[in-house]
Amino acid sequence: xxxxxxxxxxxxxxxxxVGVVVCYLLAKGILTPQSFDEYGHYRGSAxxxxxxxxxxxxxxxACAECHAKAxxxxxxxEHKTVSCESCHGVNQPHIENPDVxxxxxxxxxCVRCHERNPARPGWLKQVASKEHYHGQRCAExxxxxxxNEI
Amino acid sequence: MRTHxxxxxxxxxxxxxxxxxxxxxxxxAAKAAVQKxxxxxxxxxxxxxxxxxxxxxxDIEQCxxxxxxxxxxxxxxxxxxxxxxxxTWIERYIIKRPRxxxxxxxxETLVDSPNGGMDGFPPAxxxxxxxxxxxxxxxxxxxxxxxxxxxACPVGATFDxxxxxxxxxxxxxxxxxxxxxACPYGCRFMNPETKTAEKCTLCYHRITRGxxxxxxEVCPTEAxxxxxxxxxxxxxxxxxxxxxxxLQSLKPHLGTEPRVMYAGMDKEVR
Numbered sequence: 001x002x003x004x005x006x007x008x009x010x011x012x013x014x015x016x017x018v019g020v021v022v023c024y025l026l027a028k029g030i031l032t033p034q035s036f037d038e039y040g041h042y043r044g045s046a047x048x049x050x051x052x053x054x055x056x057x058x059x060x061x062a063c064a065e066c067h068a069k070a071x072x073x074x075x076x077x078e079h080k081t082v083s084c085e086s087c088h089g090v091n092q093p094h095i096e097n098p099d100v101x102x103x104x105x106x107x108x109x110c111v112r113c114h115e116r117n118p119a120r121p122g123w124l125k126q127v128a129s130k131e132h133y134h135g136q137r138c139a140e141x142x143x144x145x146x147x148n149e150i
Numbered sequence: 151m152r153t154h155x156x157x158x159x160x161x162x163x164x165x166x167x168x169x170x171x172x173x174x175x176x177x178x179a180a181k182a183a184v185q186k187x188x189x190x191x192x193x194x195x196x197x198x199x200x201x202x203x204x205x206x207x208x209d210i211e212q213c214x215x216x217x218x219x220x221x222x223x224x225x226x227x228x229x230x231x232x233x234x235x236x237x238t239w240i241e242r243y244i245i246k247r248p249r250x251x252x253x254x255x256x257x258e259t260l261v262d263s264p265n266g267g268m269d270g271f272p273p274a275x276x277x278x279x280x281x282x283x284x285x286x287x288x289x290x291x292x293x294x295x296x297x298x299x300x301x302a303c304p305v306g307a308t309f310d311x312x313x314x315x316x317x318x319x320x321x322x323x324x325x326x327x328x329x330x331x332a333c334p335y336g337c338r339f340m341n342p343e344t345k346t347a348e349k350c351t352l353c354y355h356r357i358t359r360g361x362x363x364x365x366x367e368v369c370p371t372e373a374x375x376x377x378x379x380x381x382x383x384x385x386x387x388x389x390x391x392x393x394x395x396x397l398q399s400l401k402p403h404l405g406t407e408p409r410v411m412y413a414g415m416d417k418e419v420r
Contacts, residue, residue, distance in 0.1 A: 026171055026175075029175055030171070030174065030175050030178065039199060039200070039311065039312050040309060040310070040312075041306060041309070042306050042307075042309035042319065043319055043321075043322065046309075046317065046319035046321070046322070047199060047311055047317065047354075048193035049193070049319070049320075049321070050317050050319075050351055050354045050355065051193045051194060051197070051354050051355050051358040052192035052193040052355065053192075053227075053354075053355035054192065054355070055226070055353075055355060055356050055359065055361060056225055056226045056364070057222060057225075057226055057356075057361075057364045057367050057368070059361045059362065059367060060367070079370075081370060081371055081372045082370040083367055083368060083370075085222075085367060085368055086218055086367075086368045086369070086370045090225060112216050112217070112218070112270055113214055113216045113370060115270070116273070117215065117271060117273055117274070118244075118273070118274050118278055118281050118284045119215055119242050119243075119244070119271065119274075119284035119285055119286055120214050120215065120286075121211055121212070121213075121214065121285070124214050124371075
């Protein structure tokens, strides 16, 4: 077969195609984040970024380091499923500096769970706070860590 | 003015552009390498997302509607104040007695969630005698296996992680709000400060550190059960919960296959 020179319009088309493909690959290489496709069709480092947020609630474990005795007492009574931070609030500042006291509890916190409400399940002890020794503080009769004892 | 469009000039320009592109990409690679070595992030080290599968289940019988979880979620995740921004919230269902003489088994269903249940619930919307039954339903992201929000996102800013959480990449979110419309459970909102979509992350920053999500931590009645399906511990609460209860998911007819499970759910719950 005799040698035939490639027609110039075809050559231009081939060069253009190669140019477009090279540009596409370069743009893809530059614009795709390094961790893309690490776990799936998204930026893998986004997981670490979300995880780098600082926790606010310290967790029961941190409380047990100093207050193991109090936790033992609570574990024997009906409030055993209630964690420290449910009532005492965010404990992180207190853990970093024990002089910073946790939130002081008021009666409004007790009735948050124990106020009578038809939507509350039957197993939960409920009171109508306006009728049940109105005017007295809850802690005058009840001990929050040992709620069975009056 | 005359322009000098010669082959030499064109080639020079092309070489310059190519050189610039290569230098740019080389600089980027070098920056990433340096960052990996010198810049330490707050992210917990040694956490491998492929080795976990987190799950939350909810026990409606146990929920007392105290709203501690809603408050804790707002505090933990710095969720904006205001009654339209919640990553988790509590709904109260009131199912009324059927009208006397009607042949129906149950009457009208009322649902309310004043401020997401954060400040508790007023005694009742209807007189006690009219209530057939009433209960609380805690709501959060349902962690769908086929998430409509992930499919709707036009920029791939939201995704299913290998450890079973649906997350939003705030750096990639363009704030178009398609995912908010797509979620059939209403679990997403637009953060008014960052103008990006936000949702429950299962407290991803806590679970990667071995802590429980904030709502699970403060729930006083163990109505929220949380665990790792890939690493069951002794007496695993979530395994026990799955074995013991008949479980349902929300809106199963949509085919989203929510992974969050509810025990003790009535047919009115949507």
